[in-house]
Amino acid sequence: MGKKKKTIALNHVFPWLLLLPTILFIGLFNIYPTIRSFSYSVMNYQRSKPKAYGFIGLENYIGILHDPKFINSLYVSLKWVVCQVSLQVVLGILMAVILNSKFKGRGVFRTICIAPWAISGVLTTMLWLLMYSDSIGFINGLLRAADLKQYAMAWLSNMDTVFKAVILAGLWKGIPFYLINMLAALQGIPSDVYEAAKMDGANGWHTFWKITMPYLKGTIVFTTIMRCINEFQTVDMILTMTNGGPVNKTTTLQVYIYQKTITEGNYGYGAALAVCSFLILLVFSIVYLKMNNWGKGVHET
Amino acid sequence: MSKKAKKMLTYVLGGIPLVLFTMFIITPLLWAVSMSFKDNSVILSGQFSVLPHPWTLKNFSYVWVRNKFAVYFFNSMALSLSSVFFIVNMVVWNGYALTRFEFRGKNVIMIVLLMTSTVPIMLNLTSIYMLIKNMGLMDTRAGIILLNIAGGLAFNTLLMRSFMAEISKELDEAALIDGCNRFQVIYRIIIPVAKPGIVTILIYAFVGCWNEYLMSFILLSSQTKFPISVGLKYFIGEFTTDYASLAAGSIIALIPPLLLFGYVQKHLVGGLTVGAVKG
Numbered sequence: 001m002g003k004k005k006k007t008i009a010l011n012h013v014f015p016w017l018l019l020l021p022t023i024l025f026i027g028l029f030n031i032y033p034t035i036r037s038f039s040y041s042v043m044n045y046q047r048s049k050p051k052a053y054g055f056i057g058l059e060n061y062i063g064i065l066h067d068p069k070f071i072n073s074l075y076v077s078l079k080w081v082v083c084q085v086s087l088q089v090v091l092g093i094l095m096a097v098i099l100n101s102k103f104k105g106r107g108v109f110r111t112i113c114i115a116p117w118a119i120s121g122v123l124t125t126m127l128w129l130l131m132y133s134d135s136i137g138f139i140n141g142l143l144r145a146a147d148l149k150q151y152a153m154a155w156l157s158n159m160d161t162v163f164k165a166v167i168l169a170g171l172w173k174g175i176p177f178y179l180i181n182m183l184a185a186l187q188g189i190p191s192d193v194y195e196a197a198k199m200d201g202a203n204g205w206h207t208f209w210k211i212t213m214p215y216l217k218g219t220i221v222f223t224t225i226m227r228c229i230n231e232f233q234t235v236d237m238i239l240t241m242t243n244g245g246p247v248n249k250t251t252t253l254q255v256y257i258y259q260k261t262i263t264e265g266n267y268g269y270g271a272a273l274a275v276c277s278f279l280i281l282l283v284f285s286i287v288y289l290k291m292n293n294w295g296k297g298v299h300e301t
Numbered sequence: 302m303s304k305k306a307k308k309m310l311t312y313v314l315g316g317i318p319l320v321l322f323t324m325f326i327i328t329p330l331l332w333a334v335s336m337s338f339k340d341n342s343v344i345l346s347g348q349f350s351v352l353p354h355p356w357t358l359k360n361f362s363y364v365w366v367r368n369k370f371a372v373y374f375f376n377s378m379a380l381s382l383s384s385v386f387f388i389v390n391m392v393v394w395n396g397y398a399l400t401r402f403e404f405r406g407k408n409v410i411m412i413v414l415l416m417t418s419t420v421p422i423m424l425n426l427t428s429i430y431m432l433i434k435n436m437g438l439m440d441t442r443a444g445i446i447l448l449n450i451a452g453g454l455a456f457n458t459l460l461m462r463s464f465m466a467e468i469s470k471e472l473d474e475a476a477l478i479d480g481c482n483r484f485q486v487i488y489r490i491i492i493p494v495a496k497p498g499i500v501t502i503l504i505y506a507f508v509g510c511w512n513e514y515l516m517s518f519i520l521l522s523s524q525t526k527f528p529i530s531v532g533l534k535y536f537i538g539e540f541t542t543d544y545a546s547l548a549a550g551s552i553i554a555l556i557p558p559l560l561l562f563g564y565v566q567k568h569l570v571g572g573l574t575v576g577a578v579k580g
Contacts, residue, residue, distance in 0.1 A: 026455065126550075
């Protein structure tokens with residue numbers, strides 16, 4: 001009897017004991033900093049003016065509303081997310097369907113196509129700098145060799161091309177993420193469904209829209225929302241590739257937060273910007289999920 | 302349309318995007334490899350050549366020794382391996398706690414884990430900077446390791462939980478009856494059985510730590526402590542004309558994560574993930 005009681009008590013304490021280190025870590029390095037960020041956002045806290053430190057209410061937020069650079073960065077972020085995610089959805093699904101069909105050498109192609117998964121933002125920058133470089137880059141070299149010299153340019157310092165150039169490099173890393181999730185979902189579709197469709201004489205196009213897509217719908221919704229959130233937060237690659245330039249053409253909201261916080265040392269304002277960015281994501285996620293539920297209701301009736 | 306023509310059409314329709322996309326992915330990698338074997342004077346002469354001719358290994362020895370890539374590489378290894386050691390142990394404990402016990406507050410833990418894995422790092426930029434400063438951990442490897450651990454726990458715990466839920470509870474109950482204590486159960490019974498899942502998590506965590514850049518860049522100021530990601534970043538600024546070395550440095554940094562990727566890639570697509578692979 002006594003032993004049983006002891007076991008029950010232990011069963012209540014032991015899981016907490018196992019979780020304790022994680023709780024401490026997450027409490028100290030995730031939850032506490034988040035709370036602090038909210039509190040910094042209502043402070044005048046600047047590296048250059050330590051004496052001015054103090055509570056200033058919503059002044060940082062009011063400043064943000066009147067900050068043209070904030071509006072611009074938000075616009076760049078929006079453009080970034082829309083371009084990245086829409087192309088990732090289309091190309092990710094296309095490539096997943098192709099890589100899910102049976103052909104010789106599929107394993108090799110698959111491995112290559114998802115390899116950027118392992119490559120960091122900084123390394124992506126390195127690889128694409130070597131592609132885009134004005135003097136020694138692959139693209140200009142190819143253009144010059146093909147006698148199309150007039151099209152060769154400094155892709156990353158040209159105002160008209162820089163955004164597209166960074167988007168392309170971002171897709172190089174982004175599509176594989178979408179692709180991996182789609183491939184995983186495709187493999188979950190039972191093969192007898194396809195066999196039945198084939199027996200009924202459905203062609204590839206029909207099968208794709210009537211079987212594959214409905215099966216993928218849930219994964220597409222979830223992956224798309226995750227990609228939007230992740231792309232909105234992209235910072236390593238843009239920061240190292242262009243540092244937001246030229247003339248703020250690639251200054252996304254995250255890059256702007258970085259510049260304000262780390263480069264300028266305006267911690268309070270930077271924190272307020274970060275809170276805004278967080279709230280935008282939160283609202284986006286809620287609206288998207290609600291809309292999707294609503295959409296489901298319409299389709300299923 | 303004859304059956305054969307139809308088949309040909311499918312091959313072409315699928316084959317063209319496949320080849321184009323594969324070229325898109327592989328070209329930057331191959332170009333960097335090619336550059337890393339070229340002589341920098343040949344590169345700067347402006348002569349465009351796909352293959353390195355004449356080829357040389359001196360870029361690698363140059364960056365490894367002269368540009369301290371040996372130091373960066375060692376730092377990255379040390380930071381990543383020590384972080385991963387803690388992450389994997391803690392994640393195993395968490396997985397065990399979350400799958401083997403019913404207790405009050407379990408759902409709260411799960412929600413907190415889900416939320417922390419989605420909170421953007423930029424939100425905490427200022428406060429983590431200040432926290433590390435107040436803890437006296439500026440410019441220390443310990444600071445980076447602590448942050449690496451904190452960053453890897455939430456996602457990998459959720460992953461571990463789904464792996465461990467698959468393992469039969471009878472297995473560890475039998476061991477308990479045989480007189481093992483809980484820790485013996487975890488380390489002698491669960492870990493060997495969960496090995497494939499643990500290896501996957503180990504690789505996820507390692508790649509995550511190896512690729513970490515932002516916090517190391519902000520918090521570390523001594524060059525002797527830089528991981529390879531930060532070393533590369535400084536490289537761009539300092540040696541803008543030494544493209545061959547830049548390429549060689551990038552290739553060195555690429556090797557560990559790509560090798561591990563090769564090992565884990567089947568799991569990546571196998572659907573063993575918690576809904577989505579973190580990006």
